[in-house]
Amino acid sequence: MFPKASLLSLALLAIGALGQQVGTQQAESHPKFSWSKCAAGGSCTTQQASVVLDSNWRWLHSTKDLTNCYTGNTWDSTLCPDDTTCAQNCALDGADYSGTYGITTSGNALTLKFVTQSQQKNIGSRVYLMDTSDAKYQTFNLLNQEFTFDVDMSNLPCGLNGALYFVSMDADGGMAKSTNNKAGAKYGTGYCDTQCPHDLKFINGQANVEGWQPSSTDPNAGSGTFGTCCNEMDIWEANMNGAAFTPHVCRGTSGGQTKCSGTDCGDSPDHRYDGLCDKDGCDFNSFRMGDTSFLGPGKTVNTNSKITVVTQFLTSNNSTSGTLSEIRRVYVQNGQVIQNSKTNIAGMDSFDSVTDAFCNAQKTAFGDTNSFEDRGGLAAMGQAFAKGMVLVMSLWDDHEAGMLWLDSNYPLDKSPSTPGVARGTCDSASGDPQTVESQHASASVVFSNVKVGPIGSTFGH
Ligand SMILES: *[C@@H]1O[C@H](CO)[C@@H](O)[C@H](O)[C@H]1NC(C)=O
Numbered sequence: 035m036f037p038k039a040s041l042l043s044l045a046l047l048a049i050g051a052l053g054q055q056v057g058t059q060q061a062e063s064h065p066k067f068s069w070s071k072c073a074a075g076g077s078c079t080t081q082q083a084s085v086v087l088d089s090n091w092r093w094l095h096s097t098k099d100l101t102n103c104y105t106g107n108t109w110d111s112t113l114c115p116d117d118t119t120c121a122q123n124c125a126l127d128g129a130d131y132s133g134t135y136g137i138t139t140s141g142n143a144l145t146l147k148f149v150t151q152s153q154q155k156n157i158g159s160r161v162y163l164m165d166t167s168d169a170k171y172q173t174f175n176l177l178n179q180e181f182t183f184d185v186d187m188s189n190l191p192c193g194l195n196g197a198l199y200f201v202s203m204d205a206d207g208g209m210a211k212s213t214n215n216k217a218g219a220k221y222g223t224g225y226c227d228t229q230c231p232h233d234l235k236f237i238n239g240q241a242n243v244e245g246w247q248p249s250s251t252d253p254n255a256g257s258g259t260f261g262t263c264c265n266e267m268d269i270w271e272a273n274m275n276g277a278a279f280t281p282h283v284c285r286g287t288s289g290g291q292t293k294c295s296g297t298d299c300g301d302s303p304d305h306r307y308d309g310l311c312d313k314d315g316c317d318f319n320s321f322r323m324g325d326t327s328f329l330g331p332g333k334t335v336n337t338n339s340k341i342t343v344v345t346q347f348l349t350s351n352n353s354t355s356g357t358l359s360e361i362r363r364v365y366v367q368n369g370q371v372i373q374n375s376k377t378n379i380a381g382m383d384s385f386d387s388v389t390d391a392f393c394n395a396q397k398t399a400f401g402d403t404n405s406f407e408d409r410g411g412l413a414a415m416g417q418a419f420a421k422g423m424v425l426v427m428s429l430w431d432d433h434e435a436g437m438l439w440l441d442s443n444y445p446l447d448k449s450p451s452t453p454g455v456a457r458g459t460c461d462s463a464s465g466d467p468q469t470v471e472s473q474h475a476s477a478s479v480v481f482s483n484v485k486v487g488p489i490g491s492t493f494g495h
């Protein structure tokens with residue numbers, strides 16, 4: 035993904051939990067969410083699991099009373115004079131998933147609402163799949179496997195991103211690594227991705243308060259000195275007007291979550307390509323790759339109704355131990371299997387999947403820096419899966435770039451006719467957070483029917 039911005043954190047008035055300690059005002063009860071493990075031939079078994087809200091959205095208050103440690107986008111200077119003291123003084127509390135955050139589940143379906151107005155106003159959310167014992171995050175190795183889910187984006191307009199993806203978070207939320215982190219996966223700690231985000235309030239058991247700058251546009255977010263990096267496989271970043279799937283990899287992170295500072299985070303346009311991680315990724319967006327009639331309202335893949343999205347992770351020798359060599363995409367809608375679109379870009383061969391050859395040809399054709407192959411390309415993405423990756427589902431708007439990199443023209447200082455600039459039909463003003471939050475507050479996305487299994491086992495049966 036591109037600029038993956040900002041989570042909102044709430045200043046709640048209410049009641050109980052743990053900081054990176056744990057508070058007790060509101061019991062933490064994860065919404066139930068089931069998914070299926072399939073076997074060759076297509077028989078599937080249901081896994082009864084749950085989802086957990088990321089820690090950044092939670093009420094953070096004093097371990098001694100209900101004083102907020104963080105309100106709006108600023109920290110309490112008494113409770114949080116420095117990173118260590120703050121982690122000891124502050125507790126993360128349980129979440130009212132539906133009432134405060136607009137997160138609901140039913141069977142194998144998860145609905146994320148965009149704006150939820152209760153005592154506070156919440157914008158978007160990010161959840162992780164827990165394992166069936168509800169103790170840690172579920173981890174996945176998709177080498178030589180297929181990952182399938184249904185998505186309903188009919189209520190998800192321009193400027194929003196309903197995302198389903200994998201990151202190399204620690205399964206325990208980083209508890210074992212950091213003795214100050216008493217909250218762990220149960221409270222949604224330990225997030226990381228290839229943008230090496232700085233908006234996390236805690237990283238590795240320390241607060242991120244030193245050097246914190248409140249956002250100038252987002253009343254609920256800011257950025258601290260440190261970022262948190264790791265590999266990321268975006269299976270789905272989309273709204274009804276555009277979709278992309280995008281592997282991103284990092285170097286120097288030993289495959290796992292890594293705290294960064296300075297150049298390693300790849301901050302500022304000047305150092306975007308000097309950081310540990312590949313922020314651009316190698317994206318397959320059908321519109322950007324030259325088929326403007328493939329996905330959207332009324333198009334071949336019709337986003338006015340539910341879509342089944344199949345993603346296959348093929349390896350060099352058709353075995354789990356092989357090297358990741360190709361990421362294939364198939365859609366199913368109304369019982370019909372729809373093959374992915376083919377690239378139609380001057381100077382590029384025809385591709386319908388992500389391979390290293392596709393990435394190299396695309397970066398050359400578009401004149402983009404090839405930071406994906408510089409950091410190991412698909413083989414590195416496969417190594418990340420071999421170590422286990424965590425499933426993330428989120429809904430967000432974009433304070434950095436209005437999601438234009440997904441559904442409009444980007445960057446705006448280049449002609450839309452320059453290859454690679456046009457990515458979707460959305461207007462260049464459509465993704466302004468103020469606009470989407472006021473005009474599309476009731477937007478939502480539904481993810482359901484997650485299935486994982488050997489190639490060919492999860493659809494068409
Ligand atoms: C892997 O499977 C594909 C599809 O069945 C086949 O075309 C290919 O030859 C196989 N590759 C190897 C190395 O066995």
Ligand SMILES: *[C@@H]1O[C@H](CO)[C@@H](O)[C@H](O)[C@H]1NC(C)=O
Nearest residue numbers: 350351352353354355356357
């Ligand atoms: C697949 O390839 C990997 C890496 O080259 C190798 O270690 C493994 O033994 C191979 N597996 C099979 C079943 O051929």
